[in-house]
Each structure stands twice: as C-alpha cells, then as structure tokens.
Amino acid sequence: MSTQITEIGDRIYRLSTFVPEVAPPAGFVFNQFLIDADEPVLFHCGGRRMFPSVSAAVAKIMPVEKIRWIGFGHVESDECGSMNLWLASAPQSEIIHGLTACHVSLHDLADRPPRAMTDGESIDIGSRRIRYIDTPHVPHGWEAGVLFEETTRTLFCGDLFTHVGNGPALVETDIVGPAMAAEDIFHATSLTPSTAPSIRKLAALKPRTLAVMHGSSYRGDGGNALRALADYYDRQIHAALPGRVLTPA
Numbered sequence: 001m002s003t004q005i006t007e008i009g010d011r012i013y014r015l016s017t018f019v020p021e022v023a024p025p026a027g028f029v030f031n032q033f034l035i036d037a038d039e040p041v042l043f044h045c046g047g048r049r050m051f052p053s054v055s056a057a058v059a060k061i062m063p064v065e066k067i068r069w070i071g072f073g074h075v076e077s078d079e080c081g082s083m084n085l086w087l088a089s090a091p092q093s094e095i096i097h098g099l100t101a102c103h104v105s106l107h108d109l110a111d112r113p114p115r116a117m118t119d120g121e122s123i124d125i126g127s128r129r130i131r132y133i134d135t136p137h138v139p140h141g142w143e144a145g146v147l148f149e150e151t152t153r154t155l156f157c158g159d160l161f162t163h164v165g166n167g168p169a170l171v172e173t174d175i176v177g178p179a180m181a182a183e184d185i186f187h188a189t190s191l192t193p194s195t196a197p198s199i200r201k202l203a204a205l206k207p208r209t210l211a212v213m214h215g216s217s218y219r220g221d222g223g224n225a226l227r228a229l230a231d232y233y234d235r236q237i238h239a240a241l242p243g244r245v246l247t248p249a
C-alpha cells in the first residue's frame with residue numbers, strides 16, 4: 001500500500017491511496033487532505049490499516065505531531081477509523097466536528113474530547129480560516145458535515161462526487177458524470193427531500209476547488225458542479241416518488 005502526495009492548492013496536499021480490490025476493475029482511491037498552516041488540519045483519517053502509509057506521507061510534508069485539527073465528513077471507518085492513532089501521534093491535536101457527531105458518537109469513540117462546532121462556525125488556523133458546515137444525511141450519516149477553507153475557496157466535500165478509478169489528483173474536466181455513474185453502482189447517498197437543497201447550499205459558497213475523498217479533485221466552477229449534482233439527485237428522488245410534488249429549495 002503506498003500513498004501518493006499531490007499539492008492541489010496553496011499548501012493543500014492530497015494524500016491518496018489506491019485500492020484496486022474495491023470496485024474492480026476500476027479500483028477506488030481513499031484520500032486524506034492536509035492543510036499546511038500554522039495550525040495544520042488533517043481532513044479524513046483513513047482506516048486503521050491505512051495509518052502507517054498515510055502517516056508516512058504526512059511525515060514527508062511536516063512532522064505528524066504538528067497536526068492541530070482533525071476533521072472528517074462523518075463517522076465511518078474510512079473517514080475516521082484511525083482517529084485515535086492520529087490523536088496519539090499528535091498530542092496537541094483535537095477532533096473537530098458538528099454537534100451531532102460529537103454528542104452521538106465522538107465523545108464516546110474518541111480518546112480525547114472533540115471540539116464541537118456549530119453550523120457555519122470558523123476557526124482561524126493562521127493566515128487562513130476553515131468553516132464547518134452541517135450537511136445532515138448528505139451524502140449519508142445524520143452527523144455529516146463538510147469543511148470550507150475560505151482563503152483558497154476549497155470545499156472539502158467528503159464523499160460527495162465519489163467516483164471510481166485512479167484518475168489524476170486534480171482535474172478541470174467534468175466530475176459530475178463519473179459521480180452519477182458511481183452512485184448507480186454504490187447507491188451510497190441518502191436520497192431525501194433535503195438532499196438536493198443541502199448540496200445547493202454548498203454551491204452558494206462558490207468553491208474554486210472541490211477536494212473529493214474518493215476520486216479526482218476538481219478545479220473550476222465548483223458551484224456549477226454542485227448544482228449539477230443537486231439536479232441529478234432531484235431527478236433521482238422524483239423518479240423514486242412518482243406523482244409526489246416536491247418543493248425545490
């Protein structure tokens with residue numbers, strides 16, 4: 001198992017591990033992101049078995065013990081399975097997540113108390129800020145949320161736009177089509193009346209980079225990509241509930 005490092009934005013590093021056994025024949029990548037700031041942020045931990053490879057990748061960028069904040073989209077193994085290994089390796093680090101994740105799971109699962117963030121709350125990490133945004137059940141998990149780095153307008157969007165294969169670290173081509181194809185394989189998204197409106201709320205941030213956990217990250221009009229993804233989920237729920245009138249956001 002080897003983890004590739006690519007700088008996808010100003011001191012924003014994508015740490016990517018390809019696992020060919022998942023979703024063959026294309027395979028599947030598991031990405032973490034490291035923001036190199038005065039108070040460095042790791043977004044996604046990876047599963048426990050991935051920790052040796054991912055932490056070795058971090059060590060090529062900075063000492064692992066410098067990590068200050070640890071975030072992730074929701075409580076699943078690939079997002080946070082190794083969180084306690086990171087907490088042990090970086091003694092100053094704290095997990096950040098929304099109130100739901102903290103109260104429902106992390107106060108129990110994490111070896112140190114997490115810092116709970118309210119929807120829209122920001123943290124100054126030194127010359128840049130990260131904002132936490134609640135996205136309950138989007139793409140899945142009651143506690144789901146994303147991080148937005150305001151300086152580079154990078155949205156760390158977790159499992160949104162998940163797609164298969166080991167493509168380039170960063171593309172400027174369409175990622176909505178591959179995401180729709182992957183959804184047809186995995187059906188990983190909780191399809192509810194709030195799915196599309198929640199994604200459109202993220203589009204309003206006008207992100208310039210979408211940092212994707214599974215697949216290539218995207219640089220370009222992130223708002224347009226998010227609206228296209230929301231439109232897709234609108235079509236999906238209308239197809240699933242024929243005859244129902246759903247009020248768009």
Ligand SMILES: [Fe+2]
Nearest residue numbers: 074076140159
């Ligand atoms: Fe997930």
Ligand SMILES: [Fe+2]
Nearest residue numbers: 078079159213
């Ligand atoms: Fe994931």
